[in-house]
Structure formats: structure tokens, C-alpha cells
Amino acid sequence: MQAVIEHWTPVNEITTPLAGTPVFINSGIIKAVTPGGEKISVGRIDYEEFDEENFQYVISPFWDIIDGLTAKVFQGIPGIKQELRLARYYRANFTPVFITERTPSKNREDLWELLGEAGLDYYDRFEWLLRSNMRCANDNLIVERLRSGVQTFHFSKNLRISDVQYGDTVIVSDLKTLAVTAPKFTNTMLRLLYAGAVICNQQGDVIISAAERTTAILLLSAQTELASQSRCKVQKAGIEKAKNHGKYTGRKPIAVNALLMEEIVTQLDDKIINVSMAMKQLGLTSRSTFYRKMKEYLPGVSTS
Numbered sequence: 001m002q003a004v005i006e007h008w009t010p011v012n013e014i015t016t017p018l019a020g021t022p023v024f025i026n027s028g029i030i031k032a033v034t035p036g037g038e039k040i041s042v043g044r045i046d047y048e049e050f051d052e053e054n055f056q057y058v059i060s061p062f063w064d065i066i067d068g069l070t071a072k073v074f075q076g077i078p079g080i081k082q083e084l085r086l087a088r089y090y091r092a093n094f095t096p097v098f099i100t101e102r103t104p105s106k107n108r109e110d111l112w113e114l115l116g117e118a119g120l121d122y123y124d125r126f127e128w129l130l131r132s133n134m135r136c137a138n139d140n141l142i143v144e145r146l147r148s149g150v151q152t153f154h155f156s157k158n159l160r161i162s163d164v165q166y167g168d169t170v171i172v173s174d175l176k177t178l179a180v181t182a183p184k185f186t187n188t189m190l191r192l193l194y195a196g197a198v199i200c201n202q203q204g205d206v207i208i209s210a211a212e213r214t215t216a217i218l219l220l221s222a223q224t225e226l227a228s229q230s231r232c233k234v235q236k237a238g239i240e241k242a243k244n245h246g247k248y249t250g251r252k253p254i255a256v257n258a259l260l261m262e263e264i265v266t267q268l269d270d271k272i273i274n275v276s277m278a279m280k281q282l283g284l285t286s287r288s289t290f291y292r293k294m295k296e297y298l299p300g301v302s303t304s
Helices: 113-118 125-131 182-195 213-246 258-269 275-282 286-299
Strands: 022-033 040-050 055-061 089-092 142-143 152-154 170-173 199-202 207-208
Touching: 022 125, 040 113, 040 142, 040 182, 142 152, 182 213, 207 286, 258 275, 275 286
Parallel strands: 152 170, 170 199
Antiparallel strands: 022 040, 022 142, 040 055, 055 089, 199 207
């Protein structure tokens, strides 16, 4: 893992942190969403207000997780220079592009309608982002509200890994209790690492620390990829064998009602429903399939 720079000389007023103690702080976790819907914590973003109407945003990348991810999963946080590898990126009295590209501006015609939908009666871009499920068309990043303080969880089949946040501790009585099969074990362990958990045993001994997180993610991800390639190879061989015996006809395409698709797209454009609700109405479980069907049935509609 490359070094992370704690102390860096700012190049201008925008990148210079404000002095003093904030009078108000609001925080969120930046997560990369995979095509399969898995959420990977990649950073923290704080909005801080000071006296005399000064404010700043602070973006703190989770390098121990980021360094274990491929470009297919994570392409960087817009508006910051990832090559600098700073522990914290400051934007003083300036709204960073990461916020402006995924929140409504003051001049937007339907601004108050959007604020009302989020339960806001005042203009606050960052709070709106934390309350909405807005995603930018240019990346796969979302922001979820950061719970204050770290917590300790005891692993069980009832544990919702989505409740685990960066810095939390997960106590495991026995690693074998994580799953009953090797693939599920790898998947569960990866999900805990993606959340940013420190994994310990019941005696308090650390099994995987933050310092070891990158290596663990790299190894488990490689194992998952190899297993996937092996399954694809076996599946391909089975298909070829079936073709040679004249028994393979291919996967049946998913049928979608064209009129229903047109109505749903209209509701999406009018912001009556979101993509998840649209997929549910169509009986689709894959976001990529949904957009492919949009192009197929309504070629003139933009999917951006």
C-alpha cells in the first residue's frame, strides 16, 4: 500500500482548511455500487459550518479499501486528485464538483418540489443528498448518512452487514460460522471488509485489522474472480456439449410489455418513481437488463 499524505501544503485558499472549530457538522459515507448492488465504502465526506457564514467540505478517502479495488469497481472520487493520496481533501467556502453534479442548484425550476420530497423546507444541498437516493450518471457513487460513533457487532446470521460502518468492530466466535460454503465465506468476508470493519475473535484479538484490509481484499477478490472464471468455463463446456447433441436452444429473452415500459419511462421522467420501483413493476432484478430493455423498446429514450 502506498503512503498516505497527512500533511500537505495547500496551493490556494480553496484547498486551505479553515481555522477554528465548526459550529455545525454533517457527515456521510461515499459508497461505490457494483452492478450486483453491493455497496463498497470508499470515503467519508463532511460538511462543516463556521462563524461568519464560512463553510468547508472535507473528503477523506478510505485508501485501505480503495487500494484493493479494480478500475471496474471504482474510478475515483470526482473533483479530487487521487494521485496525491491525501488523507483529507479540503474545499473551503467552495462546493466541490462531487456535490454540484449530484444535487439541485438554487436556480433549478423544480427545486422546492425536490426539497419537499426529501422533507426539507430549506435549501441544503448536502442534507438533500443524504436524504435522497440520487446517483450521478457519470459514476457509480452514492452518499449515505454517517452514523455518529463506532459500534461493536457480534456476527450472526441475523447481522445486517449494511448496518456496519467504517471503523466498526465485528466479533466472530469462529471464522467457520461466517458461512457453510467456501464461496459464501469469501463473499461474507469481502462484504465486511468493503464496509470497513475490523474483524476480531471473542478474546479481542484482531483477525483482520485496517492495515491488513487492502491485502485481504486483493486476495479474496482474486479468489472470487478465479471461481467465477472456473464456473464460466464449466458452463461454456456444458453448452458446447448440449449444442453438439442438439439440446441447447439458448436462454429465453425476458419479455417486457412495451406499453408498460413506455408508461414507466414517463413516470421516471416525471420523477414519480425511481429506477428501483420501475424494475419492480417490470419484474426485472438487473439494472443493466432494465436499461437494455429501455433501448430495445424505446430506442429514442436516453438512459443517461
